[in-house]
Amino acid sequence: MLFYMRRKKLVLLKPSMLKNVVTFDPGARDLILDALDKSVDSEGFIVEKQNLSKRVLSTSGEQIKASELGAVKKGSFRFFKKDLPSVISLSDELK
Amino acid sequence: MPEWLQKLLELVKFDFSANLLKTDKVEVNQTHITTAPEAPTIRVQGDCVEINISKLTPEQIKAVKPLLREAFDRSNQTFIASKTGEQIEELKTIEASPQSEKILSSLRSIISPEDYSALRSALFLRSQYAAGKNVYKLKYEIMQRFGDRGRKITNLCSAGYFDDIPDQLEKAKKSPGFTQDKFRLSFDKFVDESAFAIFVKAHSSTKETETQIVRGIKDNSSYGLQRLLIHGIGKENLTKIREAVTAIIKKHPKITKVKEEQVGDAILVDLEYPSSIHEELQA
Numbered sequence: 001m002l003f004y005m006r007r008k009k010l011v012l013l014k015p016s017m018l019k020n021v022v023t024f025d026p027g028a029r030d031l032i033l034d035a036l037d038k039s040v041d042s043e044g045f046i047v048e049k050q051n052l053s054k055r056v057l058s059t060s061g062e063q064i065k066a067s068e069l070g071a072v073k074k075g076s077f078r079f080f081k082k083d084l085p086s087v088i089s090l091s092d093e094l095k
Numbered sequence: 096m097p098e099w100l101q102k103l104l105e106l107v108k109f110d111f112s113a114n115l116l117k118t119d120k121v122e123v124n125q126t127h128i129t130t131a132p133e134a135p136t137i138r139v140q141g142d143c144v145e146i147n148i149s150k151l152t153p154e155q156i157k158a159v160k161p162l163l164r165e166a167f168d169r170s171n172q173t174f175i176a177s178k179t180g181e182q183i184e185e186l187k188t189i190e191a192s193p194q195s196e197k198i199l200s201s202l203r204s205i206i207s208p209e210d211y212s213a214l215r216s217a218l219f220l221r222s223q224y225a226a227g228k229n230v231y232k233l234k235y236e237i238m239q240r241f242g243d244r245g246r247k248i249t250n251l252c253s254a255g256y257f258d259d260i261p262d263q264l265e266k267a268k269k270s271p272g273f274t275q276d277k278f279r280l281s282f283d284k285f286v287d288e289s290a291f292a293i294f295v296k297a298h299s300s301t302k303e304t305e306t307q308i309v310r311g312i313k314d315n316s317s318y319g320l321q322r323l324l325i326h327g328i329g330k331e332n333l334t335k336i337r338e339a340v341t342a343i344i345k346k347h348p349k350i351t352k353v354k355e356e357q358v359g360d361a362i363l364v365d366l367e368y369p370s371s372i373h374e375e376l377q378a
Contacts, residue, residue, distance in 0.1 A: 019124045022172045023180045027130030032174050035163035050218050070179035082179050083236040091183045
């Protein structure tokens with residue numbers, strides 16, 4: 001159970017299923033991207049901070065908007081979208 | 096506790112051990128970054144540490160960024176959006192349920208990896224639907240990734256077809272001449288043709304089955320489709336479907352049974368009819 005959910009129900013204290021993760025609320029997304037040297041262009045796509053015309057690609061091979069971001073995993077930078085099939089792939093990689 | 100997190104706690108002058116509750120663990124498995132107004136600057140609960148960045152000073156924020164980068168680069172932390180994290184936990188729970196586990200483990204090595212992923216998505220969607228949630232977006236996401244085949248697998252899953260597959264597969268394995276390739280071929284064909292198909296429910300009567308088949312013919316013929324496939328699993332369904340089809344053909348001789356296949360206790364009947372059957376059935 002995520003901490004995010006526990007905050008609403010403080011009695012729930014079962015251990016997280018997810019290990020070695022940093023979860024973030026939508027309001028903290030820009031900080032996360034900034035920490036990873038990424039930025040967001042005028043159309044909402046995630047781009048390289050050092051090259052604002054270079055849009056990053058998701059694990060499904062598409063350009064990815066910040067609003068579509070589900071996760072970032074190491075392996076250079078692996079951007080997962082938040083659609084269900086991408087979440088399933090991510091879940092398998094977190095095992 | 097990883098080094099980057101220790102540095103972060105020092106940065107905000109947070110005494111970790113002094114803030115542990117009896118229920119908390121020293122091991123930290125998860126860090127959560129929030130901007131929720133009601134959350135304090137930092138708190139510990141269970142195996143999680145939550146940091147509210149909206150309550151940090153600009154200098155502290157500046158210092159947090161390289162620590163997050165360190166977490167990613169050196170501690171192999173994966174950064175996950177809260178909602179995605181929740182979805183992963185829900186997915187794990189759903190796939191650990193006996194029903195889903197049985198379906199997935201029986202088909203994992205048989206169907207294609209694409210179909211298997213579509214099936215996992217379909218099982219997730221079904222459980223969300225059962226919980227009363229809106230599944231429109233999930234359905235769209237499945238179609239986006241897996242196309243029309245994903246839509247068919249989702250519809251079959253929602254209709255409960257996959258619930259009987261593990262038992263059907265076990266029985267089929269005992270039949271002479273069974274091979275996984277043959278089963279996969281019949282599965283592929285079944286998914287491809289599912290748009291024309293109806294699935295007879297296990298607990299319906301022969302009369303109800305007859306009504307269901309006639310309704311299927313009416314529905315298909317109203318869109319110009321001159322074919323209906325009837326699927327059923329289980330010994331009762333074998334008899335029921337044969338009886339119902341015989342009764343229907345007797346009443347409406349324009350309907351022809353072009354094929355009947357039986358694999359183990361599973362039956363497939365293929366009916367064809369002219370487009371004029373629609374008016375006849377309406378009468």
